[in-house]
Amino acid sequence: MKNDYLERILTAQVYDVAAETPLELASNLSARIHNQLFLKREDMQQVFSFKLRGAYNKMVKLSPTMLKRGVVTASAGNHAQGVALAAQRLHCRATIVMPVTTPQIKMQAVEARGAIVITHGDSYDEAYAHALKFAAEKHATFVHPYDDPDVIAGQGTVGMEILRQRTGPIHSIFVPIGGGGLISGIAAYVKRLHPEIKIIGVEPVDADSMYRSLRAGRRIKLAQVGLFADGVAVKQVGVETFRLCRELVDEIILVDTDAICAAIKDVFEDTRTVLEPSGALSIAGAKLYAKRENIRDKNLIAIASGANMNFDRLRHISERAELGEQREAVMAVTIPEQPGSFRKFCAMLGTKSITEFNYRYADPKEAHVFVAVSVRNRDEAAKLIRSLERSGLRTEDLTDNEMAKLHIRHLVGGRARDVKNERLYRFEFPDRPGALMKFLNSMGHRWNISLFHYRNHGADYGRVLVGMEVPPEEKAEFKEFLKRMENHYWDESSNPAYKLFLA
Structure with a gap:
């Protein structure tokens, strides 16, 4: 392996800001799908998403000179909050470029932590290009949301915690995919220790860049992406994340909006927590997989990756949830x-x-x-x-x-x-x-x-x-x-x- 991710993940510095989130059995949903489905509750982080792990692990390793110049990133919201929190903790200036389509709740959360928000473009890719240019002009460090070994290693601590928390047999781990940082980190750790555990990625049908890239054997750039699950609305996956997924990921499952809405409702009924659409992706994928494969009494794990939900989306989700189920x-x-x-x-x-x-x-x-x-x-x-x-x-x-x-x-x-x-x-x-x-x-x-x-x-x-x-x-x-x-x-x-x- 080009980078020894096992060592990177074991030595990742995330717990100054991140909590070891619980692995909880979704009892009602488990009974319905005839398998034990455990939720890795990354929605319970202080920024309501796993993204602070990778952001902090990257930034804590920057030199004092680099921190003084500040950091820049592009994000649809959750990575932005992670960078803003890390900058606040490390006393560093942070500028976040966000697509104009980003939910207001995420912009407000970033600004509340002292970061400067610049809105640019309709998609992550347009915001990303602008952020790179801005970082070069200001001689600031660009903190990539997913395509960086230190960021990937930070996210990989989720996989480390899962194996520590669930000592019994695990059939599959379901992970949402945007740019691929989370699944790359989890797969790098889990496959090194337990290659028999299936690592299954989940993408929306209208934002399936990793699925198409793996099928084509090269990175595919989508002309456009659906924005319902805005946290994974990425047109092209990373170079390093594509390499890792190609080597380590067993399968990619695609789910539609109705299935995502149904999964949000399922998690609410079990936990009384409302996940954001990208946060419920893995649950939708786990349900589809269990039904398709007709498996029973297996231990399945799904990453509940975020809960930064815009309140005005709830009406649409409620209406479509019954159809999705x-x-x-x-x-x-x-x-x-x-x-x-x-x-x-x-x-x-x-x-x-x-x-x-x-x-x-x-x-x-x-x-x-x-x-x-x-x-x-x-x-x-x-x-x-x-x-x-x-x-x-x-x-x-x-x-x-x-x-x-x-x-x-x-x-x-x-x-x-x-x-x-x-x-x-x-x-x-x-x-x-x-x-x-x-x-x-x-x-x-x-x-x-x-x-x-x-x-x-x-x-x-x-x-x-x-x-x-x-x-x-x-x-x-x-x-x-x-x-x-x-x-x-x-x-x-x-x-x-x-x-x-x-x-």
Whole structure:
């Protein structure tokens, strides 16, 4: 081996700033995947990421003269926090170049530690080029996020801790890959002592530079990368990290956004911690691997690498998590346009929880309903669709339809030309299994439903928007119906939003 990483890792100076993080069993997730999955909790570092290990190990070895000139780096956030913390500890000036797409929480964390932040470019690579130029102009030391033996050795202490903490047999260690520093360090240490342990890298499908490079036998530079998992959004892996991964890594697994979101939810349910997307990559990979290989009762380890989550991402993650876990089926169902059809359709769904129900009158003969239902797995979803088809209801499975999941579900509506005397009401009811069906039963089928929108938001109360055709001569009867309703309601017929977009 070109560099003796075993000695480098054993002598790495990281514990002035880093903690030896716990290796915890994710009990709920382990039971579901039929293997013991342990999480290496690097999200519990004081900068909520493993990156301070490599940054400090590099900087603590700089001479007093180099420290006086300062350091410069480029980072999407976590390495930046590690460099900022190390500079603070070593009384050194630090300048961090960050892509303009970096989450605000990471920029604020870096500035809070006294570092100077410069935003430049839309990706890490553009920030990297600018940082190199800036470092040369200022005669400062550039601290590479991953392609440096001292940085790699610092990250390798994660692998050292894993073998110390888990003395029993380990089947596989799953590691997220951005530039490759973490997996290179872990693999260099673990493979030297236990070559039988599989080292498996995990990348997003839209940021798979190491996967493509290993397949091609040379470093591949991606034209663009997905930014959802911004911590691993690297267009080209390092020279040294590519060399080490080519020699030591057993496999690279690719996962999509839905799988990452599901993994974030899985870790939350086990630890009550919200990982950032790149921090949950390895968990998503471990789940996919266990299912693909059909392994059971093995000890798997996944690196929970970071928890610098932007709060405004939580809504998207929550919505996609059920899809990533294949526990929500999204469908377009065509039902007869006649009173009572909604109730009959919901009855066919049985006890399954309806998570979304969108409808707007469009045709006097057929109603097209956008519906999402909680299921246990894809097999159950397929069985439900077959059951609806056998009952004469045309059903289109939209679970894997990106446009439907991202946009159409929010756009079902519009103006209905043939609707007359429409009244619009908003209702609230306690949201529990069967509550929507109970609500529909309470409405009866006296008046034609011309609009219906329901979405389970995970709150205590379900909220439904309903449009009904109520002829003028039936207004008194309709008011009596509302008085008998057990649910809170609001008349939205004069709401300007309704008049502008739906009426």
